[in-house]
Amino acid sequence: MNIVYPEVFWLLIPVALLLLPAALNYRKGYILLLKLAGEWRKVKTTQVYMIKTLIYWMTIILFFVFSILALAGISWTKEAVRDDSTGLDIIFAVDISRSMLAADITADRLSRSGELISSLNSGFSRTRMGLVIFKGDGEVLVPLTDDRYIMETAVRSLSPSLYTVPGSDISRGITKAAGSFPEGSPAKKLIILITDGEALDGNAEDAARECYLQDISLFVVGAGTEEGSLIYNSDGSIVSDSLDQAVVTKLDRSHLSDIVESASGNYYDISDVKTAGMIIEDIKSLQEGSGAEGIRLQDQMNYRLFLFIALTFLVLNLASSRIRWSRWY
Structure with missing residues (x-):
């Protein structure tokens, strides 16, 4: 396997830092949701909210990760x-x-x-x-x-x-x-x-x-x-x-x-x-x-595979934003 641009892996550092705003956003939304939902819907509401937040942030982070892998110029096959x-x-x-x-x-x-x-x-x-x-x-x-x-x-x-x-x-x-x-x-x-x-x-x-x-x-x-x-x-x-x-x-x-x-x-x-x-x-x-x-x-160069996976996660992220999660509350 050969990596043409290994320096782009430094971009993974700011991507990893996205975990901090993700955690803060989740905590803020969780507290607000408890106030609005009340005790009788607490368990179900928080479970749905956790799944929604996890899907949103994981798909956006994986989009950036695989985009960086595409930019790295990774190759493990040869062509005639x-x-x-x-x-x-x-x-x-x-x-x-x-x-x-x-x-x-x-x-x-x-x-x-x-x-x-x-x-x-x-x-x-x-x-x-x-x-x-x-x-x-x-x-x-x-x-x-x-x-x-x-x-x-x-x-x-x-x-x-x-x-x-x-x-x-x-x-x-x-x-x-x-x-x-x-x-x-x-x-x-x-x-x-x-x-x-x-x-x-x-x-x-x-x-x-x-x-x-x-x-x-x-x-x-x-x-x-x-x-x-x-x-x-x-x-x-x-x-x-x-x-x-x-x-x-x-x-x-x-x-x-x-x-x-x-x-x-x-x-x-x-x-x-x-x-x-x-x-x-x-x-x-x-x-x-x-x-x-x-x-x-x-x-x-096998960048197409990583680019396809990155775009797939982007589509999933956009789709998750359009889902009416309130129907499961």
């Missing part, structure tokens, strides 16, 4: 659609912030990232590839090209010194990569994001969701370990924070999982020796689509 795409374009979005120099995996995170890109660069000779680097902002280092030598040269030069923008914003890297694909191209689009998941700014989940909406596939490769490592300056000293405490950088797997979920993508661990092979197989599957020529599977 015509696929006119030909070829595949791949953009690597690589985090080059200083934390990527941590040596909690063999060599360091950035060197291992370069090795992974090199292995994929040589594995798809007829696929165009490009390279985006990012820190607090994103920058295209290599536009889409089928020249493997240019890509390999750029990969060997990966370093935090390539880009002097401070900060760490994964969303900028994803957005820059998504904007690097040529408009109107019939090729399928894939972003391979390589990062440790540590971000000081931006909302990477929103950027990943935009990729999903633009039909751009997203593979996320986590670099580092959850145990983490110290970071060293170029002079060998340990990087410290404003309190002069040594900075320990850790793989934020939870954050990366949220990014993957937002884009309905795939996650890989760069420290796993099988990662390169798994990515190659998944890229081949992406190229092949569903296995039927000209056909691919895409998520089907």
Whole structure:
């Protein structure tokens, strides 16, 4: 199941707050009804009033709840659609912030990232590839090209010194990569994001969701370990924070999982020796689509079901307001 707009669930909070005026309204009406009905009709009158009030407020609250579910863009089924795409374009979005120099995996995170890109660069000779680097902002280092030598040269030069923008914003890297694909191209689009998941700014989940909406596939490769490592300056000293405490950088797997979920993508661990092979197989599957020529599977938004249920509760609410409840008093 995929949820395109999970932020709309915040609207459930004001809906829940409707329970307060509902309770106050019921109490006020109950007291007034007792005064008008008298003791001899007390039991029957209050029972009918309780049923009437319950139906009214439950239907209006459920109308709002299912309307919000319709807005959330929930999908749990796939549909076959015509696929006119030909070829595949791949953009690597690589985090080059200083934390990527941590040596909690063999060599360091950035060197291992370069090795992974090199292995994929040589594995798809007829696929165009490009390279985006990012820190607090994103920058295209290599536009889409089928020249493997240019890509390999750029990969060997990966370093935090390539880009002097401070900060760490994964969303900028994803957005820059998504904007690097040529408009109107019939090729399928894939972003391979390589990062440790540590971000000081931006909302990477929103950027990943935009990729999903633009039909751009997203593979996320986590670099580092959850145990983490110290970071060293170029002079060998340990990087410290404003309190002069040594900075320990850790793989934020939870954050990366949220990014993957937002884009309905795939996650890989760069420290796993099988990662390169798994990515190659998944890229081949992406190229092949569903296995039927000209056909691919895409998520089907199921908002119609929730919208139908919401409208049903609205009709029930309006109908309950027109019923002459006094006949049962």
